[in-house]
Amino acid sequence: MIRALALLLLLWSTAAPALTVGSKRFAESHLLAEIAAQLLEREGFAVERAHGLGGSLIAWQALGAGDIDLYPAYTGTLARAVLKAPSLSGAALRERLQAEGFELLPGLGFENSYAIAIASGLAEAGGLERVSQLAERPTLRLGFSHEFLRRGDGWEALARHYGLPQQPRGLEHALAYRAVAAGELDGTDAYTTDGELSVHDLVLLEDDRGFFPRYEAALLVREDLPAAARRALVRLSGRIDAATMRRLNYRVSAGGESPAAVAAAFLAAEGLAADSAAVAPPTLLRRVLARTLEHLRLTGIALAAGCLVAIPGALLLAGRPLAARVFLYATGLVQTIPALALLALLIPLLGLGMSTAIGALFLYSLLPVARNTLSGLLTIDPVLLEVADGIGLTRRQRLLRVQLPLAAPAVLAGVKTAAVVSVGTATLAAFVGAGGLGEPIITGLTLNDRRLILAGAIPAALLALAVELLFELLERALVPAHLRGGRAGAPG
């Protein structure tokens, strides 16, 4: 059975296309990956996209395992979050990455760092250009996002570094720009490539004493990337400055354009690709349908595998209370691992994509199926089992003819629970590039596109309802009325 499972997983993994471009779950990453992907497509490569990977470490591991061939990275993130060597930069960082089998292509031309933004009127009137000048202006009203106030490299460290006297207040990032623009606030924290900056009349102060770490954007690729692909991608280096990136980001986040369309327009404008209308994205309905099928495949395979392990497992353990308890504790422990962490743990074993998602869903389905099967077996009236022995059934016959049929309602209830939970949890599969209905949800969250979120969330909810209904019908068909819902095996 394990061999069959391995074969199944192998089938999924061998279906990998020529090149896969990954991105993390924020709009800029998505957009840059899309630009790289379309460029490679123009060069004649078959390109698969793994958008919305659940974090830097997941993207890093996926690159190492060869599940993706490149993703847009930031030097500061690589040094701090991934390599845990904050001081690494420039040539030393590139060398270090080379040792891992990766190459950081020359920078795209911009940095995405924290910065302090103030209203342009204030900047002109007061001659404010640099962060260090803030020290002489203790009455300035500053407001920062809660994250910036809390971060180790946020406000407190900044204030110490520059000797800043202000007492800032915390507020929602989305409100901060508006408050500054309306003159209710003098300054706030910003990302240097934030699309919103291009609409509000704000100026970024120069980090003149080099406090903020450098987050230079560049494509991180595997060393075994085909030379032609590398040549194409290097052409992007230095092509995107911060203003351009802000403009592109704004078209996605506020303008409501799809990253694919914005990427195509950018490539055409830069003369990197001839025709921006070449790629016609599939209609929303067709995409949702394809994602739904993917979703069903994910949950179906995971659930089937879970039943194949949990039901026989529970049958074996039914006569061994201690082993049964250990088994339930172990599967219960798996249940307590947050889905994202479980996915991250499985990537080194199963790689990026379907197999990891199926692996996680499989592990989650074990507990409900096993626990229900066990409790179904244990609540059978012991007199019935004694009579089964007494009239001369073998252990096997007793199991198949008496115990299993009587435990069937409980087993079915367990499978139903596992199925409904799986359908819900499978939306997280998109974090590891496994697709499913989580893909539009996560992309929608990334791009702040409510329509896209609903395009994933509504089918997912309907699917969960449908699964519930299906199992109710199944129960009606398989379990005699008098055994439904009640205790298994109570004599009539």
Added chain:
Amino acid sequence: MRLKRAAAGASPDPAIALEGVRKGWGPRPVLDGIDLAFARGCITAVVGRSGCGKSTLLRLCNGLLVPDAGTVRVLGEVLPARDPVALRRRIGYAVQQAALFPHLTARENITLVARLEGWAAAALAERLETLRVLVDLPVDALERLPHELSGGQQQRVGLCRALFLHPGLLLLDEPFAAVDPLSRRDIHQRLLALQAHEPVTTVLVTHDMAEALRLAEEVVILGGTGGPRVYSRAALRLRQGDSDAEALLLELMGEGPP
């Protein structure tokens, strides 16, 4: 060791022989030093208060329980049997409240083991019909699930299941306790009719002395002072006189071995 013969004339090859049997779960054994033999070809009742070890005795006879000490010999085989499943298929077994499998129809309950043994359809049908008539079960009851049958019908189905394979020994554990008195009387007559049709060595565990006197040729009194005592029905009838069965039982339990 002196064996108490449970049958008049002390058959030399008893269906069941217990020697020095002890069985218990706590510090005080339920059964201790039990020597008993059950002769072939008749009904023997085992009577006593609840908790005196009647059911335990029965479960020792088909190997559902293993004695702590002593030996049990059943149908010529010393337990534990080399093939317990084969032995149990030679022993009919029916318990209180019938304990029919709730997911199987009456027919499926009755024929379960025979089907597993690979009986031909014709043989199954013939045997089923014979037993159905003998216990007076309506034809349409066969297709019903246990919870759709009356208590009396469930007991008849349980009896048919126990007798289906032509057992050499029938063990009945208070099978009629949960049936109303009128149905019980009827089932008693059916059991006697079965016994007349195909005599089978039967051990009937009951707390009902009247039932024992009606059905059994030999009565074993378990519990009370001293070990188990064996009486023939004729002797008990003589002693009973005008008093009722319960009074007789109380009297017997109060005295030592006969």
